[in-house]
Structure formats: C-alpha cells, structure tokens
Amino acid sequence: MEKKLYTISIYTENNVGLVNRISAIFLKRHINIRSLTTSPSEIPEVFRFVIVVKMTLEGIQKIVKQIEKQVDVIKAFYHTDEETIYVESALYKITSTALFEERQIQNIIKESQAKMVTVSPEFFVIEKTGFREETEKLYNDLKPYGLLQFVRSGRISVTKAKMGISDILNTFNATKQDEKKS
Amino acid sequence: MKTKTASQPTTVQAKNISGAEAVIRCLLAEGVDLVYGYPGGAIMPIYDELYKFQDQLHHVLTRHEQGATHMAQGYARTSGKVGVAMATSGPGATNLVTGIADAQIDSTPMVCITGQVASHLLGSDAFQETDIIGISTSVTKWNYQITKVSEIPSILAKAFFIARSGRPGPVLIDITKDAQFDFFDFEYVPCTGIRSYQSDFPIAQDALSQAATLINAAKKPLIVWGQGVILGEAEAAFKTFVEKTGIPAAWTILGLSALETDHPLNMGMVGMHGNYAPNLLTNECDLLIAIGMRFDDRVTGSLDTYAKQAKIIHLEIDPAEVNKNVMVDVAVLGNCKDSLEQLLPHVQPLELTAWKARFHELNAIEEEKVIQKDLYPTKEGLTMGETLRVINEHSGGDAIIVTDVGQHQMVACRYAKFNQSKSNVTSGGLGTMGFALPAAIGAKMGAPKRQVIAIIGDGGYQMTIQELGTIFQQRLDVKIVVLNNEFLGMVRQWQQLFFDKRYASTEMINPDFIAIAKAYGIAAKCVDQREELSPAIATMLNTPGPYFLEVRVEKEDNVFPMIPSGASVSDIRLE
Ligand SMILES: Cc1ncc(C[n+]2csc(CCOP(=O)(O)OP(=O)(O)O)c2C)c(N)n1
Numbered sequence: 001m002e003k004k005l006y007t008i009s010i011y012t013e014n015n016v017g018l019v020n021r022i023s024a025i026f027l028k029r030h031i032n033i034r035s036l037t038t039s040p041s042e043i044p045e046v047f048r049f050v051i052v053v054k055m056t057l058e059g060i061q062k063i064v065k066q067i068e069k070q071v072d073v074i075k076a077f078y079h080t081d082e083e084t085i086y087v088e089s090a091l092y093k094i095t096s097t098a099l100f101e102e103r104q105i106q107n108i109i110k111e112s113q114a115k116m117v118t119v120s121p122e123f124f125v126i127e128k129t130g131f132r133e134e135t136e137k138l139y140n141d142l143k144p145y146g147l148l149q150f151v152r153s154g155r156i157s158v159t160k161a162k163m164g165i166s167d168i169l170n171t172f173n174a175t176k177q178d179e180k181k182s
Numbered sequence: 183m184k185t186k187t188a189s190q191p192t193t194v195q196a197k198n199i200s201g202a203e204a205v206i207r208c209l210l211a212e213g214v215d216l217v218y219g220y221p222g223g224a225i226m227p228i229y230d231e232l233y234k235f236q237d238q239l240h241h242v243l244t245r246h247e248q249g250a251t252h253m254a255q256g257y258a259r260t261s262g263k264v265g266v267a268m269a270t271s272g273p274g275a276t277n278l279v280t281g282i283a284d285a286q287i288d289s290t291p292m293v294c295i296t297g298q299v300a301s302h303l304l305g306s307d308a309f310q311e312t313d314i315i316g317i318s319t320s321v322t323k324w325n326y327q328i329t330k331v332s333e334i335p336s337i338l339a340k341a342f343f344i345a346r347s348g349r350p351g352p353v354l355i356d357i358t359k360d361a362q363f364d365f366f367d368f369e370y371v372p373c374t375g376i377r378s379y380q381s382d383f384p385i386a387q388d389a390l391s392q393a394a395t396l397i398n399a400a401k402k403p404l405i406v407w408g409q410g411v412i413l414g415e416a417e418a419a420f421k422t423f424v425e426k427t428g429i430p431a432a433w434t435i436l437g438l439s440a441l442e443t444d445h446p447l448n449m450g451m452v453g454m455h456g457n458y459a460p461n462l463l464t465n466e467c468d469l470l471i472a473i474g475m476r477f478d479d480r481v482t483g484s485l486d487t488y489a490k491q492a493k494i495i496h497l498e499i500d501p502a503e504v505n506k507n508v509m510v511d512v513a514v515l516g517n518c519k520d521s522l523e524q525l526l527p528h529v530q531p532l533e534l535t536a537w538k539a540r541f542h543e544l545n546a547i548e549e550e551k552v553i554q555k556d557l558y559p560t561k562e563g564l565t566m567g568e569t570l571r572v573i574n575e576h577s578g579g580d581a582i583i584v585t586d587v588g589q590h591q592m593v594a595c596r597y598a599k600f601n602q603s604k605s606n607v608t609s610g611g612l613g614t615m616g617f618a619l620p621a622a623i624g625a626k627m628g629a630p631k632r633q634v635i636a637i638i639g640d641g642g643y644q645m646t647i648q649e650l651g652t653i654f655q656q657r658l659d660v661k662i663v664v665l666n667n668e669f670l671g672m673v674r675q676w677q678q679l680f681f682d683k684r685y686a687s688t689e690m691i692n693p694d695f696i697a698i699a700k701a702y703g704i705a706a707k708c709v710d711q712r713e714e715l716s717p718a719i720a721t722m723l724n725t726p727g728p729y730f731l732e733v734r735v736e737k738e739d740n741v742f743p744m745i746p747s748g749a750s751v752s753d754i755r756l757e
Pocket of ligand 1: 586587588589590591613614615616638639640641642643665667669670671672673
C-alpha cells in the first residue's frame with residue numbers, strides 16, 4: 001500500500017509522561033516520527049499534539065486507535081494534507097556584514113516575505129512561516145551567504161473539519177451530573 | 183458503570199493521616215484484603231502501615247518481586263478481582279516489569295505500587311532511583327508518579343478503576359517517599375469515570391442486527407472465543423448462545439474453561455498446538471464468530487491465508503483490536519456479555535448436522551494419530567499427556583490448572599478437563615517461563631476452596647523456584663507437578679524440527695528436586711514408572727497442604743498437532 005504524509009491531531013489531558021507514552025507507540029512499531037509539536041488547545045486544560053508521519057492508510061488507522069486507547073487521550077484524528085491547513089516556522093541567523101555587503105540578501109528576504117526578527121551589529125535573524133517548500137527554498141537561497149544557524153519547527157495544523165472535542169467533554173460532564181442526581 | 187469486584191469500593195474520610203496510611207486505607211476502601219510484595223528503603227513507610235493494619239490487610243512476602251506480580255495475576259485470574267503487588271524503588275521496581283508486561287498482554291487487572299526516592303532527589307541518580315514510569319510506560323495500561331500526598335486518594339481510585347474496567351490491565355503507581363511521610367486530611371471517593379477514557383460501549387443495534395443476519399444465514403459457522411468471555415463474565419450468555427444456535431465453538435488458550443471441556447459443542451483449541459478440526463475448519467467455515475479474542479499470530483498462523491473464505495464477526499471491547507490483524511465484516515463493540523445477551527433473541531437454531539460431522543471426522547483422525555498415543559502410550563517412557571489424563575481421572579475436572587510455558591503447557595491445555603470457568607491460569611501472550619509457580623500461589627489465594635495444581639516444566643520451574651519459600655511460609659495448599667524431560671522441551675522440539683537436531687543449550691542437568699522440596703518442608707515424590715503414576719497423583723491430591731510431584735517423562739517427545747510458525751492454519755501437521 002502507498003505511504004502518504006498524515007497529520008495526527010491528539011487532544012489530551014495534561015499529564016507528565018504522556019509524550020513518552022505516545023512516542024512509545026511509534027517506537028514499538030519502528031515508525032519514524034517526522035515532527036511532533038505539543039501546545040495548549042482551544043479548550044482550557046486540554047493539550048494538543050500534532051504529529052506528522054509517513055505511513056499507509058491502514059497503518060495510520062491502526063496507530064490512531066492505539067493512541068486513542070491511552071487513558072489520558074481524549075480523542076485522536078488523522079488527516080491528509082488536503083484536509084488540513086498546516087504550516088511550519090523557520091528561523092535563519094546570518095552575520096550582519098553579509099546583509100550590508102550582499103545586496104541580493106535583501107531581495108531574497110523581500111521576495112520570500114520573511115520577517116526580520118532581530119538586527120544587531122553582529123547578526124540578524126529572519127523568520128519565515130509557511131509550507132515546507134517555502135522555508136526550504138529560503139534556506140537554499142540564503143545558504144551561499146553563510147547561515148550561522150537554522151532551525152525549523154514541527155508542523156502545526158488545524159483541520160478543515162470540526163473536531164467536536166467540547167461536545168465529547170460536555171457529554172461526559174452531563175452524564176456525571178446525572179449520576180450525581182440519581 | 184459496571185465494576186467487577188465482589189464488593190463495591192466505598193467512600194472513606196480520615197483527618198490528618200500520613201500518605202502511607204492513606205495508601206492502606208485506599209486499598210481497604212477498594213475491598214483489597216491481600217497484597218503481594220517485597221519491602222525496601224523507598225517503600226518502608228507503607229510497610230510500616232501494613233504492619234499496623236495486618237488484621238485487615240494480609241501481606242504476602244514473596245521471594246522475588248517478579249513472583250509478587252505473577253501471584254497478583256494468579257489471584258486476579260481466579261477471583262476476578264484486582265491483584266495488588268508492591269515493591270521498593272530501583273531493583274524492586276524493575277523486577278516487576280516481566281509480570282506487568284505479562285498482565286498487559288493477557289489483560290489481567292493488577293495495580294502495582296512502587297516506592298520512589300524523595301521528590302527532591304528525583305533526577306539526581308539517588309540510591310535506588312530508577313525511572314520506573316519511563317520503563318513501565320509501554321507495558322502498562324496507565325501509570326502515574328505521585329509526588330504530593332494530596333494526590334494519593336484520587337490517583338489510587340483511578341488506578342483501580344482503570345485496572346478493572348474496559349479491557350482490564352496493569353496500572354503502576356510510583357509514590358515518592360516524602361509523599362508517603364507527609365500528613366493530610368484524607369478523603370477517598372471511588373472513581374466512576376474518566377473523561378478521556380471510554381471503558382464501556384453501548385451496543386450498536388445496527389451492527390447487532392447485521393451480525394444476527396449473518397449468523398442466521400450461515401451454513402458452516404465456527405465460533406472462536408477468547409478470554410473476553412471470562413473477563414466480561416459472559417459465560418452464561420455465551421453458553422446459551424452456543425446451545426441455542428448449535429454452532430461449534432473453539433477456544434484460544436486464554437478462553438479455556440469458559441465453557442466446560444466436555445460440552446458437545448466444545449471443539450477444542452485453535453492455534454499453533456490446537457486441535458486439528460477447528461484449525462483446518464477455520465479455512466472451510468463460511469462464518470467465523472470471534473468473541474473476546476484478538477487474533478494473535480499464534481492463533482491465526484499466516485494472515486494471508488486465514489479464514490479468507492469466511493465472513494467474520496468480531497465481538498470485542500477494545501476498539502484498537504478491531505481490524506488490527508484480521509479485517510472483519512461486522513464488529514460489535516462492547517462487553518461481550520452485553521452483546522451476546524442482546525444478540526440472543528435475534529438468532530435461531532441452525533441445521534448444522536453435515537458441518538458438525540466434519541468436525542467429528544477430523545477429530546477421529548487426530549484421536550488416532552495423536553491423542554491415543556499421548557494419553558495411552560504403549561512405549562516405555564511416561565508421556566506428559568498420560569499424566570494429564572491421570573490428573574483428570576482424579577480431579578474430575580474440578581481443579582484449577584496453572585501452567586508455565588513450553589510443551590507441558592500445550593499438553594496440559596490440550597488435555598486438562600475443566601468443569602467451570604476461571605480454572606485455567608497460564609501465561610498466554612507473553613509466554614513467561616517462571617509464571618506458574620507464583621501464579622499458582624495467587625490462584626489458590628484467589629479461590630481458597632478449590633484444588634490448585636501447577637503443571638510446570640523442569641526449565642520454567644527453576645526460573646521462580648524460590649517461591650517455594652512463599653508456599654512454605656504461608657502454608658499454602660498448592661500441588662506442584664514438574665514434568666521433567668531434562669530439556670527445555672519446546673525449544674528442543676523446534677531445534678529437532680527446524681534446526682536439524684542441533685540441540686544448542688537446551689539440555690538441562692537438574693538438581694535433586696525432591697531434596698529441594700523437602701528442604702522447604704514440602705512433601706515430595708518422584709515417579710518414572712507407569713504403574714506408579716496414578717497412585718502418586720492420588721496421594722498428592724489427598725495429602726493436605728502443599729505437595730511436590732516430579733514426573734520423569736520421555737525426554738524427546740514432541741507436541742503435535744503443530745502449525746509451523748508463519749504457516750497457514752490449513753498446514754497443520756499431525757506428526
Ligand atoms: C522467560 C523466558 N525465557 C525463554 C523462553 C523461551 N522458551 C519457550 S518454551 C522454553 C522451554 C521450556 O522448557 P521447560 O520449562 O523445561 O518446559 P517444556 O517445554 O520442557 O515442557 C523456552 C526456553 C520463554 N518462553 N520465557
């Protein structure tokens with residue numbers, strides 16, 4: 001079966017060790033995680049993992065069930081690139097002399113719509129958020145001028161479809177209320 | 183919320199008590215009256231409280247922490263309650279890992295409590311500090327490190343709820359020493375639900391009616407059931423379902439004893455050393471009804487050729503098991519007791535005379551080629567099979583049989599007779615040698631009124647032989663049968679069949695087992711003659727208290743039938 005990039009979105013409780021538990025699911029199956037990001041979600045106290053992997057459809061379906069099986073996971077989803085809006089951020093650090101001596105750098109920055117984050121006498125830092133191809137292009141364009149440092153974040157993404165996590169939590173709270181009354 | 187304990191957890195309060203005392207009170211609130219464990223520095227405050235509460239909570243001192251986990255497992259398997267094991271930090275905690283992994287793969291409800299270094303020392307490589315949370319993560323259903331005393335009641339409540347609900351499993355709670363020492367106002371409220379965790383599923387009616395339609399139209403249906411029937415306490419509903427429809431039913435090793443072995447529709451075991459008929463007919467049936475089982479590779483053999491001709495229905499509580507190994511046509515998610523009870527009114531008695539005749543035809547072949555030779559050998563040496571036959575003759579099928587891992591396990595599960603559920607205790611998914619002796623101790627304590635017979639190989643026996651000390655100290659009535667072939671028999675069998683008889687490190691030079699048993703004050707006997715076997719087993723079963731029986735069996739016997747690993751169930755070999 002054909003392998004494809006999938007974005008896994010996981011809504012979780014905030015528990016120490018959960019990153020370990022989730023990454024262990026991939027480790028056990030010898031699957032390489034391309035990127036992993038954790039952050040707060042739209043719901044207070046609920047966290048969100050975004051994991052990118054290249055797998056078959058069958059593989060991703062099974063692994064998402066294994067993730068969802070974890071007690072502290074509220075819900076897990078998988079999506080193809082077409083079903084999500086996703087970006088990555090990259091930072092590029094370059095010597096300031098290059099900026100003034102090489103006119104071309106300024107054009108590259110302008111064309112790529114990157115943002116200048118810091119300028120100091122020794123170095124400057126620019127930031128670019130976008131698709132992988134865009135941050136990669138900028139990397140290739142700047143490389144000849146001497147990159148002091150380069151770093152790229154994991155993918156963050158939101159889905160086109162609704163996730164319905166609040167509904168799940170509300171249903172749980174409602175049944176709890178009922179239990180208390182009865 | 184359904185829970186499976188005999189007594190329901192209760193709410194309890196107490197002012198200004200220590201964390202250690204709180205742990206004991208949590209256990210009592212959960213109805214625990216028995217824990218297995220081994221003390222050490224980081225768990226001493228809890229042991230100090232165990233001393234004070236010894237009238238209410240019996241602590242069994244094991245001889246190794248692995249033994250504590252297998253005892254807790256044996257206890258859980260025969261009592262249906264959560265088993266509890268305790269250990270200190272560092273090596274105490276790491277010694278638990280094998281048993282935890284075993285409980286995880288065999289869905290056994292267990293709570294392990296480990297002591298941990300004080301919270302201010304975490305990460306400093308303090309004496310006996312290990313990251314047991316990290317180590318146990320992939321083999322626990324849930325784990326948690328308590329660093330504050332106030333967390334103790336709510337976390338332990340969750341631990342028990344998680345261990346016993348849904349698909350049961352092991353939970354490990356690591357408690358730092360300062361959290362055990364600190365004082366707080368205690369309130370225990372049993373856990374009844376966790377928002378991120380669904381343990382029970384309402385039965386989907388459309389799936390149920392699709393299943394009923396398939397069943398009612400089947401001409402050659404086969405049921406394969408697993409431990410889900412036992413864990414879901416679905417034995418009665420299951421039996422009614424089998425009898426109403428008249429469908430032949432076969433079991434996975436962990437499903438054994440859920441339906442009595444003599445039942446006319448019980449067609450024996452599926453899998454690598456299972457019976458001929460149900461394995462072959464898996465690839466002839468038109469409908470496979472899988473109930474509370476997970477299509478383990480030892481059951482299915484090669485997936486490419488497994489039941490491809492059949493429609494498949496799967497009654498299963500764990501969503502992650504559905505379509506994991508075998509793609510199914512209808513999945514009914516939920517406790518199989520609920521699904522079977524709701525399915526019952528929709529299914530009809532089926533006319534299956536010709537189909538059942540196929541089973542009897544194939545049974546006759548296995549009977550002639552394998553079973554008769556195993557049970558009534560004409561050669562000189564004793565066989566494992568005849569030992570089991572004689573045990574059946576004396577126990578009448580009323581005993582709990584605990585097995586280790588290897589040839590004796592396969593033979594025992596093939597031939598042991600069972601009249602009631604929760605009577606077969608074995609290490610299925612992990613195949614843990616050393617399981618049986620400690621598990622038999624737990625099994626006896628979980629069902630004190632029943633006869634418990636452990637059947638163990640000479641290899642596995644020596645992996646946890648030190649637990650004879652626990653039997654001695656606790657004065658437990660456990661019968662131990664070692665089937666001694668002076669080989670790591672199952673590995674030797676593979677070497678014979680697949681490695682040209684190169685017996686690399688499988689021959690064992692054994693100690694004087696009788697002297698060892700006697701040293702622990704256990705009555706013991708060794709037999710190697712056929713005419714001695716039956717009287718020896720009678721003596722063993724009639725002797726009050728523990729008894730050790732060594733049976734010297736044929737050294738190089740093999741277990742058949744056999745599906746070579748990776749082969750199709752249709753390629754099952756009789757010799
Ligand atoms: C802890 C552990 N180590 C190794 C094995 C691999 N293994 C499976 S069966 C077996 C031989 C068991 O020999 P014995 O206990 O004498 O029983 P027999 O097969 O002779 O009945 C071995 C070594 C295992 N299952 N468990």
